Amino acid sequence: MGFFTDTSVCIGCKACEVACKEWNSVPEDGLSLLGMSYDNTGMLGADTWRHVAFIEQDRPLGRQNNAVALMPAGPSSTGRNQEVVAAGLGERHGAQLGTDTGAVRPGPDPGGPTQPVTADGRTELRWLMASDVCKHCTHAACLDVCPTGSLFRTEFGTVVVQEDICNGCGYCVPACPYGVIDQRKDDGRVWKCTLCYDRLTVGQEPACAKACPTESIQFGPLDELRERAAHRVEQLHGAGVTEARLYGDDPDDGVGGTGAFFLLLDEPEVYGFPPDPVVTTRDLPAMWRHTALAALGVAVAGLAAFAGARR
The missing domain is CATH 3.30.70.20 (Alpha-Beta Plaits)
Structure with a gap:
């Protein structure tokens, strides 16, 4: 919907x-x-x-x-x-x-x-x-970066914030390609349109x-x-x-x-809309792969150095 x-x-x-x-x-x-x-x-x-x-x-x-x-x-x-x-x-x-x-x-x-x-x-x-x-993006970067599960996708395909679970980390704010998500100054939690999730659940x-x-x-x-x-x-x-x-x-x-x-x-x-919006987390899988390879390389180099020192 x-x-x-x-x-x-x-x-x-x-x-x-x-x-x-x-x-x-x-x-x-x-x-x-x-x-x-x-x-x-x-x-x-x-x-x-x-x-x-x-x-x-x-x-x-x-x-x-x-x-x-x-x-x-x-x-x-x-x-x-x-x-x-x-x-x-x-x-x-x-x-x-x-x-x-x-x-x-x-x-x-x-x-x-x-x-x-x-x-x-x-x-x-x-x-x-x-x-x-x-x-309410199909590929929502805010969902990808939320560490608490406060942001979730509903059965209607919409994206909703559960304010009682939000810890105010703010990771989702820069993740949104449209600049929609924002934090309230008094408590730091994020708030945005829910597409009236409570109304949808009762057919309104x-x-x-x-x-x-x-x-x-x-x-x-x-x-x-x-x-x-x-x-x-x-x-x-x-x-x-x-x-x-x-x-x-x-x-x-x-x-x-x-x-x-x-x-x-x-x-x-x-x-005020970006002409070609892109999900901001699209490169995360490649970044994690590169990080894993780099970590593996460091580990191998460390082991080699340790083995050399032992000899």
């Missing part, structure tokens, strides 16, 4: 952040803006298991070939949701927030140019908004996905989510949004694919 986050329909409402904190009793981590955007959390951390990023870009809006980018066709999506977007969700929210939400409104003439997304006609800025979370979806009003965060079996995501990319490409791409969906990538993957509208680096 896992997450598919479609950033093209994220409106930056932070409902996922609030739901995550409320359900998991995650401490408050700052209510002040960072001084450069509406991002008040900055990055994932021990007290931020969901982080909604706001990325401002100086580029035109709303010029995707006279097409409409509809809401994703997930199992819980409704015709009404799609109608709202087609009718100008981006324009309405653009007037309120001064930004683009990803919707594209067609012009009055078939085949003609699209109308600007914002109500007052501004096209000088776009915001990319994305709700980030632990990736994670709190963030439940709270997302635009279905930007979708939860379900990974195979189904990957198929749905591929269809969504085709839909956006057909609407002229050629920069749409998937991130973390490939089982053959450096971490074996992730349990939380994303549809992005720009390069991964723009969102």
Whole structure:
């Protein structure tokens, strides 16, 4: 099981952040803006298991070939949701927030140019908004380095920290290729997204996905989510949004694919994601072999020196 986050329909409402904190009793981590955007959390951390990023870009809006980018066709999506977007969700929210939400409104003439997304006609800025979370890697380096068994893989394929077993060694922090895992300053233990393991065990979806009003965060079996995501990319490409791409969906990538993957509208680096993530413990087997050979060589040399001295 896992997450598919479609950033093209994220409106930056932070409902996922609030739901995550409320359900998991995650401490408050700052209510002040960072001084450069509406991002008040900055990055994932021990007290931020969901982080909604706001990325401002100086580029035109709303010029995707006279097409409409509809809401994703997930199992819980409704015709009404799609109608709202087609009718100008981006324009309405653009007037309120001064930004683009990803919707594209067609012009009055078939085949003609699209109308600007914002109500007052501004096209000088776009915001990319994305709700980030632990990736729940298939090949998770944090599991490899944990000495206490605090980190474990659940029956749902997710990676969870047992805080009562964590000894605060911090080995998993640098092992994570995404910089997700973090320690709390008061006790040193690590905390991160559990994909609401307690909710999954009773047949409920994670709190963030439940709270997302635009279905930007979708939860379900990974195979189904990957198929749905591929269809969504085709839909956006057909609407002229050629920069749409998937991130973390490939089982053959450096971490074996992730349990939380994303549809992005720009390069991964723009969102703060590594372009080619690699499990940080991939070289451990070779390192142990080299260490064993070196130790054997030292032992042989020592024995030879001892034998020579005896003679």
